Amino acid sequence: MGSPEEFRQLSEAEIARLIAGLRRILATDSLLVAQEDLVPYECDGLTAYRQLPLLVALPTTEDQVVAVLKLCQELRVPLVARGAGTGLSGGATPVQHGVVLSLAKFMRILDIDPVARTARVQPGVRNLAISEAVAPCNLYYAPDPSSQIACTIGGNVAENSGGVHCLKYGLTVHNVLRLRVALIDGTVVEIGSGALDSPGYDLLALMIGSEGMLGIVLEATVKLTPKPQLAQVAMASFDDVVKAGNAVADIIAAGIIPAGLEMMDKPATAAVEDYVHAGYDLNAEAILLAESDGTPEEVAEEIAAMCAVLEKSGATEIRVSQNEAERLKFWAGRKAAFPAVGRITPDYLCMDGTIPRKHLARVLTRIAELADEYGLRCANVFHAGDGNLHPLIMFDANKPGEVERATGYGGKILELSVEVGGTITGEHGVGIEKVGQMCAQFSKEELASFHGVKAAFDEHTLLNPGKAVPTPRRCSEYRLTGSAK
Secondary structure (H helix, E strand, C coil): CCCCCCCCCHHHHHHHHHHHHHHHHCCCCEEEHHHHHHHHHHHCCCCCCCCCEEECCCCHHHHHHHHHHHHHHCCCEEEEEEECCCCCCCCCCCCCCEEEEEECCCCCCEEEEECCCCECCCCHHHHHHHHHHHHHHHCCCCCCCCCCCCCEEEHHHHHHHCCCCCCHHHHHCCCCCEEEEEECCCCEEEEEEECCCCCCCCCHHCCCCCCCCCCEEEEEEEEEEECCCCCEEEEEEECCCHHHHHHHHHHHHHHCCEEEEEEEEEEHHHHHHHHCCCCCCCCCCCCEEEEECCCCCHHHHHHHHHHHHHHCCCCCCCEEECCHHHHHHHHHHHHCCHHHHHCCCCEEEEECCECCHHHHHHHHHHHHHHHHHHHHHHEEEEEEHCCCCEEEEEEEECCHHHHHHHHHHHHHHHHHHHHHHCCCCCCCCCCCCCCCCCHHHCCCCHHHHHHHHHHHHHHCEECCCCCCCCHHHHHHHHHHHHHHH
């Protein structure tokens, strides 16, 4: 399936001028124009939407990024920034007749300050690479998306990524202090500072999660967190998904904030166990992973309190990790959920709604009903502690009508999230995937404000156009038909 947005086609003369300009800016091997070189960039982790870009630029310096931006603005050429391409909402899907600006070569950790507990990094640095670099200082970078082995900080900033430990330690927006950003006209600005707060408008929170629509990240200063003395995981089995959903709310209601609180239903558990062999209970309808970290005394007290709540909530079995290797094994299964499901289905969509925790059981029940209605399998993986749903809808794109059924099923889940007081995304961004459902969550006036902010940064809508914020026409179609083309 191609990108749903179409943009002005450049003339041959304009394309020639663009390529000539980029060749003056970039080294020969940093400009890709041959079709076989462009194919790896046709989509990100959302493979349902594919579009070949006109070309791909791979700058190596700030000056080159600035020069590319200025040229694209001069020629009115749309531009899509790309990190590792691990995003799941189509945020890095190329625009037809546009440029992909890859920041893959910006891979340096520029500075580590163990006293201030900060690291200054380029956008192409992998999430996990920061933790590996600061490990000798007994520090780590807390946000840990499942793709952290590959995803980049620039992409994390664009999507406001989270992970299994975001309940206690926050999303990207809570762990970034400063950004160095290039705007579409080539202006380089610094947002935030080394301090915990800065005067004036909170542009840092605006930029984080803006999906590359406002500027290009050149540097990020991130907070580092001391490694806890001890961490343990309680793994609880349930014979009913509703009981597991209610147990999540019970833990939070008891005043416990786990370091991580994750849930998987039976289909997800089966897929993961076959892939990772983490020791999960295959007879359980759902399992919960609840982690505590801190001093040994704190962990012992919190684990005991969580186990008491889990038992009262109907857990049929509770296992507590006895050493670090077992703890990592439990988490390895959860973090492998996406590739594990990928092994058992030709294609899948990973949804990303967020709901109030008290509605987990209701929403889980409705997701199962929708699976029957659409005739598709669904495995559920949740950041249960903050209500962030990740239903994995399995389908086969080669079978007529299954793409449409899968996207329709996913759209119903997102609309359900809004219906119960939640949102259509938690950490994966809106991108292409959820742009239609933005019309369900936000009013015409609110969407107009979003367009106003976009125009203030990017008057000609050249940066990642067609993503995240729907046009009035798209919303009119959505409200009339229940879907957006």
